[in-house]
Amino acid sequence: MPAFTRARVILYGFVSLWSLLVLLPLLWMVLASFKSRRELFMDPLGLPGEWSGEAFGRAWGVGMGQFLVNSLLATAASVVVIIAVSGMAAYVLARSDAGWTRAIYLLIVAGFAVPVQAVLVPLYQMISGAGMLNNLAAIVLPYAAYGIPFTTVLFFAFFLDFPRELEEAARLDGCSRIRTFFSVILPLSGPAIASAAIFQAVFIWNEFVLALLMLTSPGNKTLPVGIIQLRGEFTADWPAVMAGLSIAVLPILLIFVLAQKYFVRSLAGLGK
């Protein structure tokens, strides 16, 4: 153990202070959800005098359970579509030098530049015109589309380094390209799949603007839109809002802490 120099105290102090700034608001959220409305108003900083779970009951009554299920369904469906569809495309693109596949690669990459905020009007009109408002597919399909460019680039790089002997063996055995992809390539792409899935899941789980536009009936809302509804239903019942936020935030934080290595590796990949 090296000596505790003054420089080291400053460095530890700085990261500790920053960590405290991150933790205190989250801690306050949890504490506030156990207080009564009166207590929160009279003494915003203190510990709850009497730990009461009533606010959680009020928040749950608004439909947090349904929001949670909807978020899970939308995220799972979108991520599965993104992985399958991007994987297939990236595999073809990584195994072909033809000019037309290069052009398709560039086209798909170009999709990365289009922010969803810039196409809200046509997207809304297309989806409402198709009668798909308030349908989970109205967000799953656009989420899938907006996840494809980045995931295709990620898989493209992975497949370039993928050993070709296995594919050739499969082809010699008469395997079609499509079959080769699903029974040889995909099962061996675990690391790339995990990385892409975590990255997309974080963004889709938290996506707000499309869900806000497309899902307006309470039974269909995902968590980010649901907690806005929660705030609307409880004017000045901040303990209930904080309880609802705790229900929405703590599970994802727990998953993150348990799997932080994979989250960090996946999201840091954006810098590559």
Added chain:
Amino acid sequence: MTAAPARLAAVSARPQVGARGSALILLAPALGLCTIFIFIPAVLAIAGSFFTFGITSRVWEPAGLSNYARAFADPVFWIALRNNLIIVLGSIVLQVGFGTILAAILDRGLPRYATVFRTVIFAPMVVSAVAVALIWQVILDPNVGALNAIIKAVGLTPPTLGWLGDPAISIWVILMIACWQYTGFMMVLILAGLQGIPKELYEAASLDGARGLTAFRHITLPSIRNVLIVAVLITTIGGFKVFDLIYATTQGGPANATQVLGTYIYLQAFNLGNMGYANAISVILLGIAVVLGWVQLRVSRRA
């Protein structure tokens, strides 16, 4: 390995699709989804910016360039653009700046607990921006909020209109919330770059007497130049796309003081029904995003 060839041989008995045919089948879903949900809407947004129409109207009235003229004459459009620039520049200075400092400390300054600190500081990144916005909205609330309670406890006076209610400061308060959420992300991004620097470089420099801040300036910063450029680009693009945080805290108010392009597009389109005008602002945002995306592609290819 004996069973597999037999199984595969059975498959090959079926009629085979040609090489180009199978390539098209594998490409079709990705191309189809991107075309329907990205490219066609982008083209429609550009086309729609030259017309006037409402949310439910089937008729598009030709409007020429008037939607763009309206944007350039609209003070709120300029407020929104200025606020986007405040978020972008403020985030570059604060998020990339503190992200670099935190990453450098975690990389070489702490013999223990670096992973614990990394986990804590990165954590807000996985929380939805809406949840972050609501937590802070309550913390900053003039009546029940923790911040004012602390400020009053130490004998200072909080702003009378509230942190998010005072148009003079609200956009800066929102910038602070964004930094609370995303500095850890920048830190992790930059940390990944730092961990690629060979330790021998530092050892050699240390023999030459370069340690601490000198080593940071002459070894660390030049080695992560490309990572820093990517971090700045991601922050810039994110700053132009900001929506959730502002919609959930102020909805662009008070009196449009925190309007950004994203929230203004939403307001014009879905609250005021000016779809053509909203499209014109969208196209301006799209133009900014495409230029930045192109730069990012060029940089990450070089990296």
